[in-house]
Each structure stands twice: as C-alpha cells, then as structure tokens.
Amino acid sequence: MKEVWTSVASILGALAFFQSLLHSVFPPEFRQAIAKLLHRFFGFFSCYCYFDITEIDGVSTNELYGAVQLYLSSSASVSASRLSLCRPLNSSAFTFGLSNNDRLVDSFSGSTAIWEHVVIQRTSPSFSWRPFPDEKRGFTLRISKKDKSLFIPRYLDHIMEVAASISRRNQDRHLYTNCRSGSMDARGHPWESVPFKHPSTFDTLAMDPKRKNDIMEDLRDFAAGQNFYHKTGRAWKRGYLLYGPPGTGKSSMIAAMANFLGYDIYDLELTEVHTNSELRKLLMKTTSKSIIVIEDIDCSVSLTNRSSNSFPSPPHPPSPWPMDEPSSSSANATSSAKSLTLSGLLNFTDGLWSCCGSERIFVFTTNHIEKLDPALLRSGRMDMHIYMNYCSFSALKILLRNYMGMEENEMEALEENNELMRELQIAVEAAEITPADVSEVLIKNRRHDKRRALEELLTVLKERTLGRRERAMVESSERKETEEEEEQEKRALDSPEEGDSEMDGKDDEKQGMETETEEEMLPN
Numbered sequence: 001m002k003e004v005w006t007s008v009a010s011i012l013g014a015l016a017f018f019q020s021l022l023h024s025v026f027p028p029e030f031r032q033a034i035a036k037l038l039h040r041f042f043g044f045f046s047c048y049c050y051f052d053i054t055e056i057d058g059v060s061t062n063e064l065y066g067a068v069q070l071y072l073s074s075s076a077s078v079s080a081s082r083l084s085l086c087r088p089l090n091s092s093a094f095t096f097g098l099s100n101n102d103r104l105v106d107s108f109s110g111s112t113a114i115w116e117h118v119v120i121q122r123t124s125p126s127f128s129w130r131p132f133p134d135e136k137r138g139f140t141l142r143i144s145k146k147d148k149s150l151f152i153p154r155y156l157d158h159i160m161e162v163a164a165s166i167s168r169r170n171q172d173r174h175l176y177t178n179c180r181s182g183s184m185d186a187r188g189h190p191w192e193s194v195p196f197k198h199p200s201t202f203d204t205l206a207m208d209p210k211r212k213n214d215i216m217e218d219l220r221d222f223a224a225g226q227n228f229y230h231k232t233g234r235a236w237k238r239g240y241l242l243y244g245p246p247g248t249g250k251s252s253m254i255a256a257m258a259n260f261l262g263y264d265i266y267d268l269e270l271t272e273v274h275t276n277s278e279l280r281k282l283l284m285k286t287t288s289k290s291i292i293v294i295e296d297i298d299c300s301v302s303l304t305n306r307s308s309n310s311f312p313s314p315p316h317p318p319s320p321w322p323m324d325e326p327s328s329s330s331a332n333a334t335s336s337a338k339s340l341t342l343s344g345l346l347n348f349t350d351g352l353w354s355c356c357g358s359e360r361i362f363v364f365t366t367n368h369i370e371k372l373d374p375a376l377l378r379s380g381r382m383d384m385h386i387y388m389n390y391c392s393f394s395a396l397k398i399l400l401r402n403y404m405g406m407e408e409n410e411m412e413a414l415e416e417n418n419e420l421m422r423e424l425q426i427a428v429e430a431a432e433i434t435p436a437d438v439s440e441v442l443i444k445n446r447r448h449d450k451r452r453a454l455e456e457l458l459t460v461l462k463e464r465t466l467g468r469r470e471r472a473m474v475e476s477s478e479r480k481e482t483e484e485e486e487e488q489e490k491r492a493l494d495s496p497e498e499g500d501s502e503m504d505g506k507d508d509e510k511q512g513m514e515t516e517t518e519e520e521m522l523p524n
C-alpha cells in the first residue's frame, strides 16, 4: 500500500513539474491555441454538438435565453432535483428554473437534449458604457450530431412558442387605451396601459348556455387556427359585433373573451383619433393575441359629419361615407388622409392594414344596431353578430348561482317541487329585464335567506311586467289616436262630395272672373 501512495505522489510531482515547465516555456496565447486545437480534434470524433445561448449577446439581451429559461420551467418540476423559484414582475404565478450549473434532460420528437445552465463570475471590465451583471449566464444545449437537422430550428421554434404561452399565462394581461389626441407616453408609445383584472368569465356570464358554447367554440377555433388561416390565405383575425340593450353584458362578454383566450385588450377611444393615419399608427403598435375594442360604435364618433366635411366642394355631392367615392380622386385621398373616415376604420379592421401582426380580434359594441351603416354590417365584415338579450330563465339560473350560491341540482329540485321557481320562469321572460338589473336585485337581497331573496326578485319582476304592460297600453292607445287622426284627415281629403262641391264653387268663381275679364277686353 505504501508503495502505491509513493508512486502516485511521484506521478503528481512529475505532472506538476511538466505543467510549470509548459507555463514558463510556452506563452498563454500559444497554450490557448493548443487547447482549441485539442478541443477541435476531440470534437471531430465526438458524437455530440453544443450550442451556447448566452444571456447577453454582444450588447443586447438575447431573447432566446429568456425563452429557454421559461421553457425549462415547464419541464423542470419533473426531472431536475434542484430548482430556482421566481415570481416575475407583474405576474401572479411562480415559475421554476434550472439552478446555476445544473443539468436537465429534455426530449423532442423522440431525441434527447441536455441543457446545462452555465454561470461564471464576470471579470469586471476597466471601462464600459453600460453596466453588466456580475455573472455571465448562459445555457448550453447538447444534442447528438445526427439530430442536428431535427432540432435546429424546429426545437428552437417549439421553445419560443411554449415560452410565449407560459409568459402569457403567468403575466397579468393589460388593458390599453389610446393616449389623448395622438400623444405618446414617456416611452413614445401611443397606448397607455393598466393591469387587466376583470373577473368576468364565460362561467359567470349569464346567457343561454348553447349560444355561450358556440361563441367559446368559435374563439377556440380561432386561437388554434393558425394553419387554417395560413392555408386559406386569410388574415388571422376575427370580428365580433355585440349588440343589445344597455346592461345585457356586452362589456362583460369582452372581458370574458380576454380571460378565456389570455389576450390583452386595446380599448380604442375613437374620439381621440383624428385621422386615418393616426388610426393606422395605433394599429401598428398593438401586439398579436389581443382584442381591439371599439365600444358604442354608433355614437363614439360622428364619422358621417367628419367625412362630409372632408368633401365640401362640388361637383362631388357630399357622400356620407368616403368609401363610396371614387378612390382615384386625389382630392378625396388628401382630405380623407386629414380626417377619420369609415373607409379608414374599415381598412383598419378589414383591409391590408388589418393583417399587420396576427391573431387579433376586433370587437365593436352598440346599443342601436339599426343606426349602424350597412357597410359595417355587410356580410364578411364582422364575422359574428351576437345579440345580447334580456335575461332569460337559463341566464337567471346562472345569476342565481353567481350571487346566491345556488347549485344546479338545488334549482332543479326547486323547479320540480316549488311553485316559486315556476313563477320566476314565467315572470322573467315576461319582464324584459336586463341581467344588470337582476344582478342589482340579487346583490341587495343576498344577505336574506334564499327563499326570501327569490320572492323579492319575483315581486320586482312582476312590477316590471306590470309597468311594461301599462307603458305598452299607453303607447298603443296613443298610437291608435294618432292613427285615427290621420285616418280622419285622409278621409276629409278623399271625401268626393265635399271635394266636388268645393271644386264646383271654385269653378263658378273662376268662370265668373274669366267672363268679367272677357267683358273688360271687349271694345265698346
């Protein structure tokens, strides 16, 4: 045993001697070149290839580094034994990450990829224009050489996609609104934002379940339809027109859509937009996976007046919609460039500009669909017209669940055994009451026991129905009176006797006058 230790010590001594000899004889540059050559030599025979993804690429931040970090956070919980935990700014979720200098095995299409998180201390430069982090961080990807064509770039694309979806899930979404009169915020951005925290979901939205499912299905198809839109040559966007009386849930529906898809909302205030080019710039600064909303499109801005002001001079008659004017007219083009026009708005949602960026949903809302220009309603313009109706019985059941905590089976049992529920069903259909008004009644009575709350609701519904019927009767009698008056006037005009006798008298008068005149003209 003693001999073994003696020979190990002498080998180590010899190695140390050779190393110091190498250091003193060969300069560092030469040693580095030799190391590189050896590395290449062994690399040539190795069956692996390596990719370094550094956090900072030159002077700019490497987007791929962040994406890999997020991507690994989705698989890290399964395979790695040591994880770093973090909660990004503005996020409501925790994410896992690979610890410093730790490894993780991932697989893609049946092949293996080994990731290593490499962290080394940075030697601080003597002078730098920008501060660098103390550590130099990066990921090293090791894959088999034979898999290179499989991994690059498909694996990287996959990583970017997964990372984007994780960041969307983790990051709180934003509600943007355009800055006042085309101004910009401190970073030169035309949109101001706040975190979007609206709690409305399709689950809490009170409307007919079948229609709700249709809309959810449509949204799901849209979000997963990249290939379909690409294949069919269509811009990856969809338009919804929500219409109905105030308080039927149009804005709640938009919030539910955003929460369902995980999209941001751009609430476009048209009164702050003055020209088509301003509108285009706003569109260009929206991100994909977003919902662009114009609320109350019928009254948010008077496009008709603006556009007719923009065509003041003859010979062209002032058209309400400039899109109807010949597009070749340069005068028109100049004036429409200086104002906001319907054609500009339609180009924004529908034309060439609508496809800058992708995966965008346009939502217009209105209380008065009849006031909208046919150009907006034309088929193909808005893909889906959704009527937000008064509260139906199925919608009422959703509100009862939301506000009173009543479960489906509890309501079904009540329906079967209790007259109150049946009365409610008839009353709610007759009352033509909005979900907003029902919510108000339920909020007021939510501290009472369920039966009393339902009775209170029934009373309100009956009062509504009564009021509605009285109003309808007054309106109908007023209408009848007007019709009768009109009828009388018409009869008076059409009555042949009165008319004829009047005419006869007039003819006599006329004849008399004519005779007189003739007499006057006769020579004496």
Ligand SMILES: Nc1ncnc2c1ncn2[C@@H]1O[C@H](COP(=O)(O)OP(=O)(O)OP(=O)(O)O)[C@@H](O)[C@H]1O
Pocket (backbone or CB within 6 Å): 204, 205, 206, 207, 244, 245, 246, 247, 248, 249, 250, 251, 252, 253, 367, 388, 434, 435, 436, 437, 439
């Ligand atoms: N269908 C609905 N489901 C659930 N809650 C609703 C519904 N409709 C209205 N509400 C309630 O009423 C309130 C007002 O609804 P919302 O603002 O969505 O109506 P709206 O149709 O956008 O009205 P307006 O036309 O005045 O903009 C909401 O905060 C919500 O609580």
Ligand SMILES: [Mg+2]
Pocket (backbone or CB within 6 Å): 250, 251, 252, 295, 365
């Ligand atoms: Mg609204």
